[in-house]
Amino acid sequence: AQKITQTQPGMFVQEKEAVTLDCxxxxxxxxxxxxxxxxxxxxxxxxxxxxxxxxxxxxxxxxYSLNFQKARKSANLVISASQLGDSAMYFCAMREGDxxxxxxxxxxxxxxxxx
Amino acid sequence: DAGVTxxxxxxxxxxxxxxTLRCSPISGHKSVSWYQQVLGQGPQFIFQYYEKxxxxxxxxxxxxxxxxxxxxxxxxxxxxxxxxxxxLYLCASSLEGFLNEKLFFGxxxxxxxx
Numbered sequence: 565a566q567k568i569t570q571t572q573p574g575m576f577v578q579e580k581e582a583v584t585l586d587c588x589x590x591x592x593x594x595x596x597x598x599x600x601x602x603x604x605x606x607x608x609x610x611x612x613x614x615x616x617x618x619x620x621x622x623x624x625x626x627x628y629s630l631n632f633q634k635a636r637k638s639a640n641l642v643i644s645a646s647q648l649g650d651s652a653m654y655f656c657a658m659r660e661g662d663x664x665x666x667x668x669x670x671x672x673x674x675x676x677x678x679x
Numbered sequence: 680d681a682g683v684t685x686x687x688x689x690x691x692x693x694x695x696x697x698x699t700l701r702c703s704p705i706s707g708h709k710s711v712s713w714y715q716q717v718l719g720q721g722p723q724f725i726f727q728y729y730e731k732x733x734x735x736x737x738x739x740x741x742x743x744x745x746x747x748x749x750x751x752x753x754x755x756x757x758x759x760x761x762x763x764x765x766x767l768y769l770c771a772s773s774l775e776g777f778l779n780e781k782l783f784f785g786x787x788x789x790x791x792x793x
Contacts, residue, residue: 568721597778607767609722609784616779655721662778665712665771666735669721 566591566660570670577646577677584631585641585673587656597659598639599667600630604652612654615639646677681706683785685770691791692760700755700788704772708783710734711753713745714769716787722769728753729776757790765792 567590577583589598600612615623615630623630631640643650653674657667684703692698704711710729714722727735728747742758751772757764767787773780 595778599782601784606786607789608786609769609771611781611783614779614781657721659778659782663729663776664735665710665727665773665776665782666724666737667714667722667782669723671721 566593566658566668568656568658568668568670570656570673572673573671574674574676577643577675579648579677579679580645582642582644583646583675585643585654585656585675587639587641587670589637589639589656589658591637591658591660593660595661598630598632599657599659600628600639600641601655601657602650602652603655603672609655613641643675648677648679651675651677683770683772683783685768685785685788687788688786689789689791691793693793694760694762696760696792697756697758698760698790700757700768700770700790702753702755702770702772702785704751704753704770705783708772708774709751710773710776711747711751712771712782713753713755714771714784715739716767716769718766725755727776734776760792762792765790 596617598615602610613625656670712727713725716722724737726745747753769787771784
């Protein structure tokens with residue numbers, strides 16, 4: 565069965581430091597996509613980064629990069645130079661297969677950035 | 680360009696009532712999906728619509744229904760509301776739902792059932 569696991573319920577990081585949020589996934593489908601979203605207290609689910617299962621290189625979007633290790637079925641999010649505004653819930657999600665917008669979400673990691 | 684827009688932002692209903700939530704996708708996006716997020720959990724998939732046809736359905740009771748209009752906007756309807764339906768309802772859109780497409784969410788509708 566498809567599953568996303570986020571084992572860190574909460575993480576702390578000092579401003580300007582880098583932080584890694586862990587995500588492992590389980591699927592038997594060779595075609596899948598992995599997403600990271602940020603959800604501040606306002607509730608909006610903000611898209612951060614996407615990695616396709618066939619992508620050869622790790623995805624990067626500004627301060628966000630995805631450490632994709634296919635053999636280990638992990639897709640960790642790395643945030644460089646953390647900012648106070650990065651404090652939020654972070655969700656890892658998986659789209660399994662083509663022509664579907666059904667995402668399986670993990671339970672999330674609450675990141676707190678302190679000065 | 681406007682992102683995914685949802686209305687209303689907040690809603691309070693009582694048990695047994697009916698509710699309609701609305702969503703406008705990003706301009707040019709043809710696929711709309713709905714998610715329910717209960718406090719403290721990740722979102723759960725409810726429906727996906729593409730070109731006015733249902734493309735996917737999650738594990739939700741028949742009290743939940745949805746439709747998509749010719750302009751690609753969408754409505755989520757919930758009948759006979761239960762206390763457990765209290766949640767944040769998120770709408771998301773993509774161009775066509777292909778594997779390598781990004782999926783963008785709106786700010787959600789916070790539904791409280793009393």
